[in-house]
Amino acid sequence: MAENKIGRQIPESVVNKRYGTFSGASIKEDTYQRASAEVAPVSPGSNKLLSSVREAIEKTGLKDGMTISFHHHFREGDAVINLVMEEIAKMGIKNLSIAPSSIANVHEPLIDHIKNGVVTHITSSGLRDNLGAAISRGLMNEPVIIRSHGGRARAIEAGDIHIDVAFIGAPSSDDYGNVNGSHGKATCGSLGYAQVDAKYADKVVVITDNLVPYPNTPISIPQTQVDYVVEIDSIGNPDGIAKGATRVTKNPKDLLIAQNANKVITHSPYFKNGFSFQTGTGGAALAVARFLRQDMLKKNIKASFALGGITQQMVEMLNEGLVEKIIDVQSFDKGSARSIKENEQHYEISADFYASAGTKGPAVNKLDIVILSALEIDTNFNVNVLTGSDGVIRGASGGHCDTAAASKMSIIVTPLIRGRIPSVVDKVNTVVTPGESVDVVVTEVGICINPLRKDLMDIFKNIPVPQFTIEELKEKAYAVVGTPDPIEYEDKVVAVVEYRDGSIIDVVQKVKE
């Protein structure tokens, strides 16, 4: 066992040889050589358009033990992962590592592919529902590696993840592999996550249900990175793509939290013309934007840019002129997918541009304010967005630790308790974001400023919101629902949580049944 900087015990067997265990949120500025793809040049007259996914898999030379990747821009509407994995399973290929940018509920068939030995390693932003539960109960021999969106991009750039074959679902493509996500029948807007895969994978297979004449523009993924193109009937269900992401909350507790968060923003020194922000997609986080909009109108303040996963709400602020530009790694709903197509101030960026700590500066470095959700936050301000109160994996790392670390002010919005479960606790089950990068915690009863941010404590002295220490918030939660029983785990590690720099920040153990 190695104990990392935040006191988490990391078994030696899972400690990353290259990066060690988590030692702090600051960027390691050491120079490194970027990874690169192996390229097979394509001659004039050669044809990239193949007749089936099977033929494409065969042509890539996919073999036992290789690594393949997918993007999650279709979320619950994705048809590509299941379709490709089924074909691979039929071909008898085993022992694959899969490296999707994330995994949704709809990908439950992966459970069988794991049982059958087709898939033996997974890295992902997160796991949902039955797959997460199965893995938390010990389905896999090898732990899943959880990486943030920036962390995954960095790992690909640094060669930690080497993708042998990337399968890219494409809302539109020509027969030479020029791809975008904004035109077609299953549009997903930005293809930011897939752009990284296409750049670094040895073989790239584009799977589209919308083959258009050459040259397809705009070009999110260029022909120079694509080996094969396959046309199929449907790559996904457009309704599933937007599913649930933009529900506008009417929950009074969420609205109270959002109002408090908005007060923190508008009383901060960052709230001025040209500021920048990112909101998550949880109920309270989304609601913040509504209150913020009113204050921006009232005080005639305009933002230079909104970043991140983008929703219709941001698009409306762009159209109103409250936000100058949107830079978009992931479009969460039909409104944002339409906007990226029609509005040139709404600009697609890749995942490395968004959040990688391995680039010459990602966009999160330019971010003033980020509003983030939490499943749990503890008295050291460590945040868990991965495991539920039962210790089972059901969330995702996303851009949480990337934006928290790089922004000037990170705000965690969370109710004190959910049902009978406290959200502010002594010690979170799993650390995804270290406390040192959390600046303000906002709940329905009031806020708490991380004592590391003495500057903010001074600034917020007279803010019209009750202020507490983090221990006080925890006591308030425990006073209502009691001290939670510790979760019982077995020794087996089912998931390893990588920090954005590749170091190990925590592990998830098998839950005791």
Added chain:
Amino acid sequence: MAENKIGRQIPESVVNKRYGTFSGASIKEDTYQRASAEVAPVSPGSNKLLSSVREAIEKTGLKDGMTISFHHHFREGDAVINLVMEEIAKMGIKNLSIAPSSIANVHEPLIDHIKNGVVTHITSSGLRDNLGAAISRGLMNEPVIIRSHGGRARAIEAGDIHIDVAFIGAPSSDDYGNVNGSHGKATCGSLGYAQVDAKYADKVVVITDNLVPYPNTPISIPQTQVDYVVEIDSIGNPDGIAKGATRVTKNPKDLLIAQNANKVITHSPYFKNGFSFQTGTGGAALAVARFLRQDMLKKNIKASFALGGITQQMVEMLNEGLVEKIIDVQSFDKGSARSIKENEQHYEISADFYASAGTKGPAVNKLDIVILSALEIDTNFNVNVLTGSDGVIRGASGGHCDTAAASKMSIIVTPLIRGRIPSVVDKVNTVVTPGESVDVVVTEVGICINPLRKDLMDIFKNIPVPQFTIEELKEKAYAVVGTPDPIEYEDKVVAVVEYRDGSIIDVVQKVKE
């Protein structure tokens, strides 16, 4: 000496170890590992904006013996190369390799930098005027390496050219290095050549005279590839950028050639809805587009795309709906620079996308017809666009051999004679494009089809243009001006001409004085 496939004598000392001598125009499809940049990650709060070019050079760690690059999108209006080289010379750095995408007349101060030992190696698409003449007279110890636009991109991708520091003149940039060429006071439109440099160089310095708020969009070169940004008063003269490129010819010989070329195009099987084409910028080549336009209107035929260096003429055809899209590696005039900004069907592409034989298929692979100029063409159809009739380097390789090799039909337009000099000759001074990739030669007196294209000989049987063998064309030229005296050379090799695949197709020797 090694004799290559087209009978050129290549001294062993300049034979490329990795690729050997020219052995044929077909693509070598062998898989290779793409090169990559060395990256120094940039932390939140770090500042990329520096106060002077000098400070930027110092921060990059530029040292004796390194390789630096520039782009030539400003052509005769460029101020960046001279400015940076002057600063480097002042700093006492010596023995540099420079790898600009091309060199213009305005870069004559390089002569002194060579004399003073600041610059000891050059690779470029071409050389002009006094610098070309000085080098042809033996100014440098090491031969210049002439690479085509596609060949340079391939060489960078393959690691043959490793750029330590790229200096990128930017018509607009924010303080984090997001760059485009379509906004600002010295707009050049596409930044296609610079895009390759930014992707592969270890250090990238953006030099702009138009610093805009973050985030600058559209993004031709992203912040993730840029280390430093410097603001100066002027990066170039916008009038020089377009200088001379789009003169509309009134020369009756040129018009006759253009009419003949247009007949070849319109009688070819490629002239149908959805065809694609590229024209050069010479008088006759440009004039072809005017005649072609009339036939397209008359026969109601539309092109899917126009490729290449783009002029106002192409833009007009786009606006008229005769061309669906323009994909643009280089904008030759103000009209095309404006169009790329305003018309989303006019799309910027990088040099590797345009023409590299090292990618998974460049755009030239999709090209039906290309119209190309020549200084000389010989009875083996080999073309010289580099050296004048006196053997002195004054031209540039450009995309000549790339488009000729990859397109379905390459048309060389040339007068039989220029002044008292024959253009169709027994043996060209210097081979840039091998005869096997030349399909049709068009002169004012008639055309000649390369016998390798038996299919075209059949198709063009009844074309209303006189047809000749290449020997007959040469005889016609010689009959007027006599057999040219051979140029006398010394042994010293002053330039090596690389074919697009890295093999050596020819050398240029020192002219005897």
